[in-house]
Amino acid sequence: MKGLPSLERVVVVLSRFPGIGPKSARRMAYYLLRRGQEATGELIDALEGMRAQIRSCEQCHNLSEAALCWICADPSRDRGRICVVEEPSDLLAMEKAGLGQGVYHVLGGRLSPLDGVGPDALHLASLEQRLMQGGCLELIVATNPTVEGEATAHFVAHLAQPLVARVTRLAHGLPMGGELEYLDESTLYQAMLGRRVFSLDSCD
Amino acid sequence: MKGLPSLERVVVVLSRFPGIGPKSARRMAYYLLRRGQEATGELIDALEGMRAQIRSCEQCHNLSEAALCWICADPSRDRGRICVVEEPSDLLAMEKAGLGQGVYHVLGGRLSPLDGVGPDALHLASLEQRLMQGGCLELIVATNPTVEGEATAHFVAHLAQPLVARVTRLAHGLPMGGELEYLDESTLYQAMLGRRVFSLDSCD
Numbered sequence: 001m002k003g004l005p006s007l008e009r010v011v012v013v014l015s016r017f018p019g020i021g022p023k024s025a026r027r028m029a030y031y032l033l034r035r036g037q038e039a040t041g042e043l044i045d046a047l048e049g050m051r052a053q054i055r056s057c058e059q060c061h062n063l064s065e066a067a068l069c070w071i072c073a074d075p076s077r078d079r080g081r082i083c084v085v086e087e088p089s090d091l092l093a094m095e096k097a098g099l100g101q102g103v104y105h106v107l108g109g110r111l112s113p114l115d116g117v118g119p120d121a122l123h124l125a126s127l128e129q130r131l132m133q134g135g136c137l138e139l140i141v142a143t144n145p146t147v148e149g150e151a152t153a154h155f156v157a158h159l160a161q162p163l164v165a166r167v168t169r170l171a172h173g174l175p176m177g178g179e180l181e182y183l184d185e186s187t188l189y190q191a192m193l194g195r196r197v198f199s200l201d202s203c204d
Numbered sequence: 205m206k207g208l209p210s211l212e213r214v215v216v217v218l219s220r221f222p223g224i225g226p227k228s229a230r231r232m233a234y235y236l237l238r239r240g241q242e243a244t245g246e247l248i249d250a251l252e253g254m255r256a257q258i259r260s261c262e263q264c265h266n267l268s269e270a271a272l273c274w275i276c277a278d279p280s281r282d283r284g285r286i287c288v289v290e291e292p293s294d295l296l297a298m299e300k301a302g303l304g305q306g307v308y309h310v311l312g313g314r315l316s317p318l319d320g321v322g323p324d325a326l327h328l329a330s331l332e333q334r335l336m337q338g339g340c341l342e343l344i345v346a347t348n349p350t351v352e353g354e355a356t357a358h359f360v361a362h363l364a365q366p367l368v369a370r371v372t373r374l375a376h377g378l379p380m381g382g383e384l385e386y387l388d389e390s391t392l393y394q395a396m397l398g399r400r401v402f403s404l405d406s407c408d
Contacts (some may be wrong), residue, residue: 002267002274003268003269003270003273003274003277004267004269005269006250006253006254006256006257006258006269007254007258007267009253009254010248010251010254012250012255013246013247013250014247017232017235018231018232018235019228019231019232020228020232024223024224024225026293027221027222027223027293028221028222028224029254030250030291030292030293031221031222032254033254033258033267033292034291037255037343038249038255040255040396041255042217043217043218043251044248044251044252044255046210046213046214046217047214047236047244047248047251048248049210049214049246050210050213050214050233050236050237050244051241051244051245051248052210053210054208054210054211054237062208063208063211063237065207065208065210068208069207070207071205073207087234087238088234088237089230089234109260144349173229190246195230204296
């Protein structure tokens with residue numbers, strides 16, 4: 001709106017969020033103005049708290065408010081199984097799926113030469129160090145099934161293979177609930193490549 | 205996520221925004237954490253600027269950074285035509301539609317006895333004062349076509365009628381691009397009530 005540069009600035013900053021367009025950003029800013037100074041103050045306080053308190057876990061680079069994140073600090077976790085993910089949100093997805101028996105290593109992104117993200121920008125040196133300390137029996141590479149995620153997976157596997165007995169990756173194939181008709185070729189190709197013997201006795 | 209109360213607080217506050225669910229709120233918080241301290245700082249700065257600088261126009265209660273908003277400060281506006289709207293966002297919609305020749309009066313809401321919003325909570329006293337000063341030839345009531353908006357419109361009209369020659373309201377009827385088949389009964393009823401003689405000569 002004309003004559004309100006401070007409002008426009010909030011709209012511009014909010015529009016940068018994923019999934020928030022200029023219209024939603026404007027609606028959010030209006031909501032704050034309608035709710036009054038306290039609502040804006042509450043959001044500012046919450047953001048300041050987050051900025052001050054959240055840091056990176058010293059061991060796995062997950063988000064944490066302490067030196068070690070809640071997973072690395074949990075003595076019941078299997079430290080022999082390290083799962084490599086791109087972002088803390090991927091870690092959360094794995095945990096939600098009930099796959100969290102081991103520990104994690106968060107890379108902090110994926111290799112993306114076009115965006116200037118090389119190996120040095122990811123937490124690969126600390127992964128190598130962790131593996132050199134021994135004790136890891138299986139490294140599960142769980143990067144995203146994108147071109148960049150796959151390239152990152154290969155890089156991680158190459159780095160880890162001399163140091164760990166077993167380097168595995170998540171299976172590629174048909175997503176549950178999907179229909180063959182609507183799946184892309186490369187998913188079908190991967191599903192065919194990874195086909196398994198039908199076992200009627202066990203459901204492993 | 206466990207062990208991150210400061211993150212959860214940001215998610216809770218962001219979830220209160222209209223159109224932002226817990227999932228979008230979490231995605232926004234993760235985005236901030238991924239972008240680093242500067243991104244959060246930039247949002248905090250923008251919010252603080254907005255909180256410090258935006259106030260209510262002394263005349264029409266539109267959002268403003270000065271004593272008078274950009275509309276009230278514009279000498280080319282027709283001060284004989286005041287359009288009453290609920291919120292600054294409604295004013296913006298009218299302006300965008302190219303209907304901004306006159307000036308506005310922003311009520312700051314609508315009458316809603318169930319939510320405890322009575323006439324005293326709206327900018328009605330200042331509207332009455334403005335009208336008593338004279339000079340207003342037409343008061344256009346442009347509240348929303350909801351039950352509460354209609355009640356507010358009646359209240360405003362009742363207050364204004366002794367003070368202004370012409371109190372008008374926006375027409376109710378078929379929205380452009382809508383289909384009769386999908387319109388609700390009350391819209392059709394209003395469209396029938398408000399029907400006009402078909403004029404092939406002029407398109408007024």
